[in-house]
Each structure stands twice: as structure tokens, then as C-alpha cells.
Amino acid sequence: MSKSYQIRRFAILIVTGFTVILASCKENRDDSLRPSLNIPQVYDSVGYAFNTESMKPLIQQYMTLVSEARKGNQNGQYVSEESLNSAFTKGIFSLQSVTTPYFASRLQAQNNGFFAELSKASGGSFYPFDRSWEGGVYKSYLLDEYGLEMGQMIEKGLLGATLYNYAMSLTNGTFTTATVDQMLFLYGGNPRFLNSDNSAFYPNPDRFMAGYAARRDDGTGTGLYSQNRQAFITLQTAVQKGEDYDSYRDEALAAIKLNWEKINAATVINNIHASYTMLQAGQLDDNKRADILHLISEAAGFLHGWRTVETQNKKITDAQIDEVLTLLNAPYDRSAAVYRFVTNTDTEATKLTDAVAKLQGVYGFTNAEVESFRHNYVADQAR
Incomplete structure (x- = not known):
């Protein structure tokens, strides 16, 4: 072995070792070596109005579609x-430009799409006991022939398939x-x-998933709404501070994703609780039957929108x-049978x-949490 070869080999080992040390330091930066982050108590509103102006046409289109669908009631x-x-x-x-391709196809499919x-x-x-061929209005809800409310499949499904999907796509760039x-x-x-979706109290209350988060939050400062508030403030602060705080940014973003999803699941559970309670109480009349079909359709819509995210x-x-979805009698790949409930x-x-039970297992909700999801705390606490 030549002396020059030995020198080159030794140099490579030094460089390799140095690279490993740097990689190790980078990994450890998220723990003891990262700088501390002073998280403020409030979200910085400077620039919010300007930064969100471009989002307003999308929301307007969503509201236009929801309004058009509701005419059928x-x-x-x-x-x-x-x-x-x-x-x-x-x-x-x-809306089409930022909706998951799968959900867009379910909306627009000829003959059996949600729009059709x-x-x-x-x-x-x-x-429900003598179903017409194509469905129609039952009390104040428009149902298809299987008792599924397509308006809810559209409105609630787009909260995940469009609004959440697009929000997550924004994190892929700068x-x-x-x-x-x-x-x-x-x-x-x-x-x-x-922490309220009550428009009677506030001119600009929470809406969409934040509104449902408020309903599921008991106001003690530990609920899903409060957790996401803290995560958004942390995310904003970390981004403001720069790349040395990227580990805080990534942790806050992960928390927002999970909380957003948990709020969706908690609201599905809320709808199921309400419909099951009415079913168990018995003495159903047409108003209660219609409400049950509406609630289950709403739950299916919330959940279906996350498919293929x-x-x-x-x-x-x-x-x-x-x-x-199959347990809700609203399977994604065949005709529904919601009316059977x-x-x-x-x-x-x-x-x-x-x-x-399935949703509780997926998200690790405690029994106390599942029980709390029965509540609309905004209404209960008049806030």
C-alpha cells in the first residue's frame, strides 16, 4: 500500500467522521442543544388581514356551493x-383546484356523484319506510333514496378534502x-x-373546524381548541425567529395536524352520540327520524373528507x-343504507x-374525553 494512498484514506476517514459528528449534532439540536423559545401569550395579528386576503375567494366559493346545495332542503x-x-x-x-382528486371525483362522478x-x-x-326511487325532502333535510344527506357529504366533506388538504399543501413550500x-x-x-362560534356574541367568531373545536372545548384551557391555540402561537413565533427554531416549528405543525384531525373525529363522535341517544330513547316520530339521518350523514361527511388525504x-x-363509514351504513364503495338506522x-x-369505539382506538381518546364529546360547550356555557 503506497504512502499517498494511506494519506488519502486517512483524510477520507477524518472527513467521514466529521460528517457523522455534524449529523449527530444536528439530531441533538432538537433536544438539549437547541435555543430556548419564549412563546408569547397572544397571536401576532400584524399582517394577518393582508396575508389571508388571497384565501377569501376560495372561502366564498365554498359558501356559494354550500348555499346552492342547501336550496334542496x-x-x-x-x-x-x-x-x-x-x-x-x-x-x-x-375549490376543485385544491380538493383531493379522490373527493373531487366523488363529487363530480356522472350519475352517482354527490352532485348528481x-x-x-x-x-x-x-x-324511510316507503322510499321513493330517487329520494327527496324529509322534514327539513334532502336525502337520497338510501337516507344519506348529500348536502352534508358535500359541506362537511370539503372541510377535510379541501380546506385541510389545502392548508397542508401550503407547508410544502417556503x-x-x-x-x-x-x-x-x-x-x-x-x-x-x-373559543366560540357564537355570532350573536361576536362579529367574527370561529368557523369551520375552529368552530367545532370550540364546541368540543370545555373552557378549562386544556381542551383541543386551547391546545391548537397554543400550537398556532408557537408555530408563528418559531417561524418569526428563523431556522434555528425549526425544531419548534416542526413540533408545533405536528400538533396542529393531529389536533385538527382529532377535532374532526371528536365531532363525528358527537354526532354519533346524539343519534344513538335518540334511537335508544325510542318513541321516534318523523322529526326525530329525520334528525338521526341528518346527524349520521353529517358524521359520514366529516369522516369521508379525510379519505386519501x-x-x-x-x-x-x-x-x-x-x-x-361501513358501520355508519355509508360505505365509500357501494350504496348507502343509512335509512336502516x-x-x-x-x-x-x-x-x-x-x-x-373504532375512533377512540385510533386516536387514543380516554373514556372521559369520549363522554365529553357529547357536549356543545359553546351552547352549554353560553359563551
Whole structure:
């Protein structure tokens, strides 16, 4: 072995060793070597209005689509598939452009897409014990022939498939304080973090998933709303401080993702609790039956919207989503049978408790948490 070769080999070993040391230091930076972060008590609102202005056309399109779908809840009111699809695809900032491809396909599929099914049901009438061919209005809800409320599949599904999906896509590029503001806007919150969706008390209350977070939060400062408030403040502060604080940024972002998803699941559980309680109470009339079908459809919509969201952005798997949707009699890959909850209660009701147990297992909710999800704390506490 030549002397020059030995020198080169020794030099390579030194460089390799130095690289390993640097990598080790980088890994440890997230623990004892990282700088401390002084987290303020409030979210910095400077720039929020400007940074979120570009998001407003998207939200306007969402509200336009929801409003169009809700027209079908009126007896004799026809809603065209074309008008729904137009609200989804048109505008300065279309919903279609930021919705998961899977969910967009479920909305727009010819003949059996959510838009088509809602349109076919509109103008008709529905009765669970003698179902018409295409469905229709039952009390104040427009249901398809299987008792599934397509308006809720659309409205609640888009909260995950569009708003959450788009918020997460923003984190893939250059991460700035504007990104944080835009995520907060899509979440439905604002820098004041009111912990209330009550428009009677506030001119700009929480909405979308932030509004549901407020309903699930008992106001003690430890609930999901409060946890996400702290995570957003931490995220904003870390981004403001720069790359030396990236570990704090990444931890806060992970917390926001999980909390956002947990709030969605907690609201699904809330809907299931309410429908199961009515079923168990017995003495169902048409108003209660309609409410049950509405609640279960809403739960299915909330959950279905997370199907095919990228795996790095959610805890629940598509297979687990499919299991719960099947228990709700609203499977993703075949016709629903939601009506059976009110026509065959004795055999169907236990599916609802099984669905809650599945979600509890996925997210590790305690029994006390699952019980607390029965509440709308905004209403209970009049806040």
C-alpha cells in the first residue's frame, strides 16, 4: 500500500467522521442543544388581514356551493347538477383546484356523484319506510333514496378534502409567517382565538373546524381548541425567529395536524352520540327520524373528507376510515343504507357504538374525553 494512498484514506476517514459528528449534532439540536423559545401569550395579528386576503375567494366559493346545495332542503326546490358543479369549478380560486382528486371525483362522478345524487333527490319527497326511487325532502333535510344527506357529504366533506388538504399543501413550500396566517384562516380561526362560534356574541367568531373545536372545548384551557391555540402561537413565533427554531416549528405543525384531525373525529363522535341517544330513547316520530339521518350523514361527511388525504398529514388510515363509514351504513364503495338506522333500529344501532369505539382506538381518546364529546360547550356555557 503506497504512502499517498494511506494519506488519502486517512483524510477520507477524518472527513467521514466529521460528517457523522455534524449529523449527530444536528439530531441533538432538537433536544438539549437547541435555543430556548419564549412563546408569547397572544397571536401576532400584524399582517394577518393582508396575508389571508388571497384565501377569501376560495372561502366564498365554498359558501356559494354550500348555499346552492342547501336550496334542496326546501320542498319542491330543484337543484341542478350543473349549478353545483359550477360552484365547485368556477371562480378566481376554484375549490376543485385544491380538493383531493379522490373527493373531487366523488363529487363530480356522472350519475352517482354527490352532485348528481343531490340533484336527482331535489324536488322530491322521502319516507324511510316507503322510499321513493330517487329520494327527496324529509322534514327539513334532502336525502337520497338510501337516507344519506348529500348536502352534508358535500359541506362537511370539503372541510377535510379541501380546506385541510389545502392548508397542508401550503407547508410544502417556503414556510413564512404568511403561511401560518393562511393555515389559521383555513382552520376557521383568527388571531383573537375567541373559543366560540357564537355570532350573536361576536362579529367574527370561529368557523369551520375552529368552530367545532370550540364546541368540543370545555373552557378549562386544556381542551383541543386551547391546545391548537397554543400550537398556532408557537408555530408563528418559531417561524418569526428563523431556522434555528425549526425544531419548534416542526413540533408545533405536528400538533396542529393531529389536533385538527382529532377535532374532526371528536365531532363525528358527537354526532354519533346524539343519534344513538335518540334511537335508544325510542318513541321516534318523523322529526326525530329525520334528525338521526341528518346527524349520521353529517358524521359520514366529516369522516369521508379525510379519505386519501396524504398519509404524512393524518393519523387515521383510509382502511380505518372505510371501517367506520361501513358501520355508519355509508360505505365509500357501494350504496348507502343509512335509512336502516330508523327502520331496523334493533339490529343497526350497535353499529354506532362500534364506530365510536373504532375512533377512540385510533386516536387514543380516554373514556372521559369520549363522554365529553357529547357536549356543545359553546351552547352549554353560553359563551
